Amino acid sequence: MLSHVSGLACVRCGKVYRAGAHFTCPDCGPDEGILDVRYDLERAAETLTRRSLRRRSRSQWRYRELLPLDETHCPRDGLVGWSPLIDTPRLAQVLGVGRLRLKDDTRNPSGSFKDRASAVGVLHALQTGASEIACASTGNAASSLACCAAAAGLHANIFVSRRIPEGKLAQLLAYGARVFRVDGSYADAYALSTQACARFGWYNRNCAVNPYLVEGKKTCGLEIAEQCADDPPDWVVCSVGDGCSIAGVYKGLAEMKALGVVAWTAHLLGVQAAGVAPLAAEFEHAADRHAAFPAKHASDTYADSINVPVPRNRRKALDAVRASDGAFVTVTDEQIMEAVRQAGSLAGVFAEPAAAAAVAGIAEARTRGILDEHASVVAIITGNGLKDIAGALRAVGVPHDISPRIRDISRIVAGGA
Numbered sequence: 475m476l477s478h479v480s481g482l483a484c485v486r487c488g489k490v491y492r493a494g495a496h497f498t499c500p501d502c503g504p505d506e507g508i509l510d511v512r513y514d515l516e517r518a519a520e521t522l523t524r525r526s527l528r529r530r531s532r533s534q535w536r537y538r539e540l541l542p543l544d545e546t547h548c549p550r551d552g553l554v555g556w557s558p559l560i561d562t563p564r565l566a567q568v569l570g571v572g573r574l575r576l577k578d579d580t581r582n583p584s585g586s587f588k589d590r591a592s593a594v595g596v597l598h599a600l601q602t603g604a605s606e607i608a609c610a611s612t613g614n615a616a617s618s619l620a621c622c623a624a625a626a627g628l629h630a631n632i633f634v635s636r637r638i639p640e641g642k643l644a645q646l647l648a649y650g651a652r653v654f655r656v657d658g659s660y661a662d663a664y665a666l667s668t669q670a671c672a673r674f675g676w677y678n679r680n681c682a683v684n685p686y687l688v689e690g691k692k693t694c695g696l697e698i699a700e701q702c703a704d705d706p707p708d709w710v711v712c713s714v715g716d717g718c719s720i721a722g723v724y725k726g727l728a729e730m731k732a733l734g735v736v737a738w739t740a741h742l743l744g745v746q747a748a749g750v751a752p753l754a755a756e757f758e759h760a761a762d763r764h765a766a767f768p769a770k771h772a773s774d775t776y777a778d779s780i781n782v783p784v785p786r787n788r789r790k791a792l793d794a795v796r797a798s799d800g801a802f803v804t805v806t807d808e809q810i811m812e813a814v815r816q817a818g819s820l821a822g823v824f825a826e827p828a829a830a831a832a833v834a835g836i837a838e839a840r841t842r843g844i845l846d847e848h849a850s851v852v853a854i855i856t857g858n859g860l861k862d863i864a865g866a867l868r869a870v871g872v873p874h875d876i877s878p879r880i881r882d883i884s885r886i887v888a889g890g891a
């Protein structure tokens with residue numbers, strides 16, 4: 475029996491399709507006609523309650539009623555999700571907010587938030603009878619897909635651009651994926667992967683066009699709602715590239731409220747890198763909801779995971795931030811590097827640049843008066859710093875090079891460095 479999915483609605487025209495009919499809306503096309511999975515929430519509310527949740531697995535599979543998987547394909551237990559929420563009073567103080575909790579998604583199997591989506595994608599692919607799966611990625615979606623595919627015994631075909639950091643490339647190869655390193659941008663890799671899926675019949679994991687993947691990302695929002703049930707944050711902060719993550723997080727928060735598990739939702743703060751900020755710009759200019767697909771934007775940031783000049787899930791992301799009465803901010807590479815140091819040294823969390831951007835966004839939102847000094851904030855740490863060592867080293871400085879003599883140490887200690 476299928477899960478509680480009631481249909482898939484086009485985010486542009488609103489038309490509802492039955493599950494399995496299409497990946498994107500045939501009327502609105504693959505760029506604009508992104509579909510959103512809808513559930514029978516009344517039926518889900520019968521079994522998904524605060525009480526029943528207490529007995530379930532500490533993974534994202536605890537929310538089976540809200541996932542697009544049937545009984546035989548939805549695991550009872552697993553390693554993805556249910557990441558810890560870490561209270562960080564020192565970081566909160568330095569950033570000037572009342573309270574800050576970090577949702578540490580670096581602890582997923584391949585080290586990023588993307589595992590939530592890939593795990594659902596791989597199982598959904600198996601459910602539809604696929605034997606090969608493919609995606610284009612700035613890095614994490616790829617390493618995550620390769621990891622989950624290897625665990626499930628599916629072949630993974632991965633399209634990356636030449637700019638992929640070495641740590642992520644090493645993960646791909648270690649997980650045994652077939653890696654196509656495209657001599658071009660992420661946009662080129664994306665277009666090629668779509669063509670290849672059509673040509674070779676591979677299951678397409680690309681997050682925007684595949685509506686089921688956002689359902690995996692949604693579990694982060696479901697978890698935040700559950701973990702903060704009686705102590706809600708005012709704001710949830712998430713860095714934004716394609717926009718699937720923030721859209722999923724919002725959906726998770728909203729569904730938990732609709733089910734009556736919690737009585738609140740939070741404002742969403744989307745953070746983009748100043749050098750690549752098409753969604754922040756569009757939000758700022760309050761563009762018409764039915765405006766055309768955006769023109770090419772600049773693409774310059776060292777936070778590779780959010781270096782996305784043509785965001786594939788633009789409408790879902792903008793709708794989510796608007797519906798939450800939220801905001802967007804942009805942060806410079808210098809602010810991101812500072813946030814890498816702050817998250818590491820004040821909270822013990824080693825974030826990759828795109829993940830640290832969320833922390834940088836809190837400081838920026840304080841400066842701009844979006845957050846006040848009492849604000850209670852949850853920031854999602856979306857990826858592990860070990861994935862991009864070169865990027866991290868640019869932010870964190872150099873060690874003390876010394877000869878093997880205590881004298882050298884004395885000199886440095888005395889100097890207070």
Ligand SMILES: *Cc1c(COP(=O)(O)O)cnc(C)c1O
Binds near residue numbers: 714
């Ligand atoms: C993919 C990613 C994001 C942004 O998610 P989108 O769905 O592209 O907006 C943020 N941080 C990290 C580490 C990521 O890998």
